[in-house]
Amino acid sequence: MEYEQLKLSNQVCFPIYAASRLITRAYQPLLEKLDLTYPQYLVLMVLWENDRVSVNEITHKLILNTNTVTPLLKRMEVQGLITRKRSEKDERSMVISLTKKGLNLQEQAAEIPMQLAGKLDVDDLSIDEIIDLRDKLNHLIQAIKN
Numbered sequence: 001m002e003y004e005q006l007k008l009s010n011q012v013c014f015p016i017y018a019a020s021r022l023i024t025r026a027y028q029p030l031l032e033k034l035d036l037t038y039p040q041y042l043v044l045m046v047l048w049e050n051d052r053v054s055v056n057e058i059t060h061k062l063i064l065n066t067n068t069v070t071p072l073l074k075r076m077e078v079q080g081l082i083t084r085k086r087s088e089k090d091e092r093s094m095v096i097s098l099t100k101k102g103l104n105l106q107e108q109a110a111e112i113p114m115q116l117a118g119k120l121d122v123d124d125l126s127i128d129e130i131i132d133l134r135d136k137l138n139h140l141i142q143a144i145k146n
Contacts, residue, residue, distance in 0.1 A: 016137070026119050030112050034105055035079070039064075039072055041109070047082065047098050048106050054087065055094045063145070081105070 008014055024038050031041055039062075046053065046061050059069050073096060076082045081102035087093040125133075 023116075026116055027112070030115050030119075034108055036105075040076055040081070041112075043069070043072065043076065043096075044081065044098075044102060044105060044109065047096065047102065051103075052095055052097045055096060058096060063141070076102075 004010060027038050027041070031038060034041075036044070042062055043058060046058050050057075055066060055069060055073065058064075058073075059066050062069070073082065073084060077084055079101075080099055083097045083099060085095050085097070087095050
């Protein structure tokens with residue numbers, strides 16, 4: 001091949017993309033039991049850490065655009081997982097809060113990370129190596145965001 005840099009096997013982005021898609025696929029049957037999609041699960045994790053946050057805080061944490069998150073939040077509101085209310089401090093801002101149903105899902109979802117770990121075939125990766133990989137990917141994300 002004339003351009004080595006264009007070989008798929010020489011790309012950094014492809015294994016990250018492929019791993020992301022495969023991990024998301026592995027989550028799917030676990031989340032279906034809770035009637036959640038992966039993006040909804042991510043939003044709930046943000047809210048379980050800090051309830052009553054703005055849409056902008058959610059988009060920032062998840063590195064998503066508002067036009068991606070807004071329809072997702074509307075669907076979650078219809079499902080009874082969250083409420084969306086105008087901020088009293090700034091009416092341009094929307095505050096997202098967990099409902100009792102959304103909060104109660106946390107207990108069921110607490111098992112998902114361990115269930116996922118059991119589904120992933122990582123015999124040749126130790127937990128320390130996985131944590132190191134996560135930390136390196138977070139470092140890469142921060143470098144790309146800036």
